[in-house]
Amino acid sequence: MVRILASDGIDKSAAEKLRELGFELVEQFYEPDQLGAELKNYDVLVVRSATKVRKPIIDAAAGGRLKLIIRAGVGMDNIDVAYATENGMKVTNTPNSSSASVAELAIGHMFALARFIAAANVTMRDGKWEKKKYKGIELAGKTLGLVGYGRISREVAKKAEALGMKVLYTDIIGEVPNCTYEYCQFAEVLKRSDFVSLHVPFFGNPLIGAVEIEMMKDGAYLINCSRGGVVDEKALLDALNSGKLAGAGIDVFEEEPSKNMSLINHPNVSVTPHIGASTVEAQKRIGEETVSIISKFFS
Numbered sequence: 193m194v195r196i197l198a199s200d201g202i203d204k205s206a207a208e209k210l211r212e213l214g215f216e217l218v219e220q221f222y223e224p225d226q227l228g229a230e231l232k233n234y235d236v237l238v239v240r241s242a243t244k245v246r247k248p249i250i251d252a253a254a255g256g257r258l259k260l261i262i263r264a265g266v267g268m269d270n271i272d273v274a275y276a277t278e279n280g281m282k283v284t285n286t287p288n289s290s291s292a293s294v295a296e297l298a299i300g301h302m303f304a305l306a307r308f309i310a311a312a313n314v315t316m317r318d319g320k321w322e323k324k325k326y327k328g329i330e331l332a333g334k335t336l337g338l339v340g341y342g343r344i345s346r347e348v349a350k351k352a353e354a355l356g357m358k359v360l361y362t363d364i365i366g367e368v369p370n371c372t373y374e375y376c377q378f379a380e381v382l383k384r385s386d387f388v389s390l391h392v393p394f395f396g397n398p399l400i401g402a403v404e405i406e407m408m409k410d411g412a413y414l415i416n417c418s419r420g421g422v423v424d425e426k427a428l429l430d431a432l433n434s435g436k437l438a439g440a441g442i443d444v445f446e447e448e449p450s451k452n453m454s455l456i457n458h459p460n461v462s463v464t465p466h467i468g469a470s471t472v473e474a475q476k477r478i479g480e481e482t483v484s485i486i487s488k489f490f491s
C-alpha cells in the first residue's frame with residue numbers, strides 16, 4: 193500500500209479522498225531530527241510551509257521508499273529541490289490553487305490602507321474615536337503597478353480594473369501578448385503607480401530597497417503578498433517614517449514569525465501573518481490538486 197505522510201496537515205476532504213482511493217495517509221508533524229528516518233517508511237511526503245526539507249532530511253530519507261514530495265502551495269523555497277531530485281525524489285507543487293485568495297488579500301490590504309481600516313481597528317479598541325484623522329482615499333481612479341505578471345497578478349489586475357483602477361504591469365519575461373493592461377519597464381511602474389503590488393518569487397536579494405523606494409511616487413503605497421525578503425524591511429520602515437511612502441500592506445516577512453515590531457506596529461502599515469492562501473476555498477483546491485498529483489503518479 194502506498195504510504196503518504198502529510199507533515200503539516202492536509203485539507204479534510206483531500207484526506208478522505210486519498211483514503212477512499214486506497215492510500216494510507218498519516219497526518220503527523222515530526223521534528224527535523226526525526227523526520228528523515230520516518231520518511232524511509234513513506235512513499236509520499238506532503239508539506240505546507242512549516243516542514244523544511246533540507247539536505248540532512250533528504251540524506252536520512254535516501255535509500256528508503258520516498259519518491260514524491262509535494263509542496264501543497266505555491267513556491268518550493270522550503271524544499272531543497274535540486275538535492276531531492278538528485279536523490280531520485282520527484283518534487284512538485286500546486287501552483288494554481290491559491291491565486292484568487294492571494295489576490296483578494298492584496299486588494300484587502302489596499303482598502304485597509306486607503307481607509308485606515310487597520311489603524312482604526314486598533315485605536316477604537318483603545319476607546320478612541322478619531323474620525324477626523326481617518327480621511328481616506330478611493331481606490332477608483334488610482335494607478336496600480338503590478339511587479340511580476342504571473343498567476344496572482346493577473347487575478348489582482350482583474351479585480352483592480354473592476355474597482356476602477358488603472359493597471360500597469362512589468363515582468364522580466366517582457367510584455368504579455370494580448371494583455372489589455374499597459375506594460376512598462378520596472379522603473380516606470382515604480383514612478384507612475386499610486387499602489388505598487390509585488391507578485392514575484394524571492395531570489396535571495398530584495399527587489400525593493402531604498403533605491404527603488406526613492407523611485408516611487410511620494411505618498412505611494414507598497415503591497416507585499418509575495419515572499420519575505422522581496423522587500424528590504426529596513427528601507428521600508430525608513431520610508432514610512434519619513435513619509436516618503438504613505439503606507440504598506442504586508443503578508444510576508446524577512447523572518448517568519450516576524451519579530452520586526454517597529455514595522456508591525458507602524459500606524460501606516462496593514463499586516464497579516466502570511467495568510468495569502470489561507471482560505472477555505474484555496475485549501476480545498478490545493479487538496480484536490482494534491483490528490484490528483486498523487487493519483488496520477490501511482491496510476
Ligand SMILES: NC(=O)c1ccc[n+]([C@@H]2O[C@H](COP(=O)([O-])OP(=O)(O)OC[C@H]3O[C@@H](n4cnc5c(N)ncnc54)[C@H](O)[C@@H]3O)[C@@H](O)[C@H]2O)c1
Binds near residue numbers: 419
Ligand atoms: N502570501 C502568500 O501566502 C502566497 C501564496 C501563494 C503565492 N505567494 C507568492 O506569490 C508570488 C507570485 O506567485 P504566482 O503564483 O503569481 O507566481 P508566477 O510564477 O505565476 O508569477 C511570477 C511572475 O513573476 C515574474 N518575475 C520573476 N522575477 C521578476 C522580477 N525580478 N521582476 C519582474 N517580474 C518577475 C515571472 O516572470 C512570473 O511571470 C510567489 O513569490 C509566491 O511564492 C504568496
